[in-house]
Amino acid sequence: MNIPIASILRGLGGKCVLNWALVFFQRKHICRSFLGVFSVSLAVVDTLLTLSVTALHLQAEGHLLGLKLTRYHVCLLVQILGEVYSTLQWPVVIVAGLDHFFAVTRRWQASSRLSLFGSGLLWILSTLYVFLLSDFRPVMEEVFHIQIHQCWVFHTSQILHIATSLLLILGCAALHARRLALKHPPLKDQITDQSRAHSRRSFVLQTLYIFLNTWALLLVILAVLLLLPVGIPAYLGLNSAWLCFLNSLLIAVVLCAVCPASQLGQGGGGRAPRQLL
Structure with a gap:
């Protein structure tokens, strides 16, 4: 689906506000489970994504580390992170289910450090999977980069x-x-x-x-x-x-x-x- 870049920025901004609001309201017990720690990591990643997309959109003719920034990079970044979010869905369900199972049966209680390590490991493995093992291919429009006003965004089911x-x-x-x-x-x-x-x-x-x-x-x-x-845009699904x-x-x-x-x-x-x- 094609979505205007301005709409993508508004969606990411609203998602960041929602993420941090829920983290704030649940701050007293958010680190007691794997999903709570993962929610904090998701809020951090979404914030970095929003700031990066905003900077790329505003500095379409800028340079970073010798790389010329264009609006193509906005679409590329959103598509990659959307694919990573989709890849994370089922692993997060499995790990969170095991965490609750062990907690309810009182067999084992995961510590905050272990949950943080598990969250980081899932992010790394999902990113490596998208780049090295999946058949993910970015979709870029055949237009001049200055004229790009929309991005093709994959949806998630x-x-x-x-x-x-x-x-x-x-x-x-x-x-x-x-x-x-x-x-x-x-x-x-x-x-x-x-x-x-x-x-x-x-x-x-x-x-x-x-x-x-x-x-x-x-x-x-x-x-x-x-x-x-x-369809639910992949970058908003998680x-x-x-x-x-x-x-x-x-x-x-x-x-x-x-x-x-x-x-x-x-x-x-x-x-x-x-x-x-």
Whole structure:
């Protein structure tokens, strides 16, 4: 899709404001998880990208380290970072899911330094993948660099794929809990098993209620985007608002899949959703 450079700058500026606003409001606990640390790194990278694109756009005839700067470099930089953002989506989901799994099961708690190292490693590996292994090819228009007013920008469908996949997993966990609640156990263990099944079902329903009550509006927006042929620009796809939603969704999936099976018998599972979502 072709997007005016002015619109790209406004989009990046708004994204930076949103990123830093969410980082500020969650500053007390943002370093307690991998996604929190990654959100800070994303805010830093987005800020550097915005400043770089603005400088390239304003200094179209300037020079840097012997390299002549043109508006072609604006489009090139936006396309490269957009591809890196798209490449990062699934690795971030996997690492964040493992982080929440180990935290919920109390097997291991990642430190801030380890989360920072993991975030940096993901950025480096994703960048190397884009340059060395992927089939990414920049798209440049055949016009004089002074006359460039629009950039070809790739769109991403990763957000819809990830949200759909995790919501399906969450639905399957809810159906599994309901099936266990309706299952008839042996008579000698009937009371105990029925009590556990009821607790499991209540736990899953409570988790789903909190999640849906928190993110109902965003779920509607995602459903509209899924139905309409509207592409999300790749350079806007990875942002702190999406990471907040992803964080809650991953916690809900882990809680429904793990906590009812391992912690409800100890009587502590009912409080977990409200603490973590």
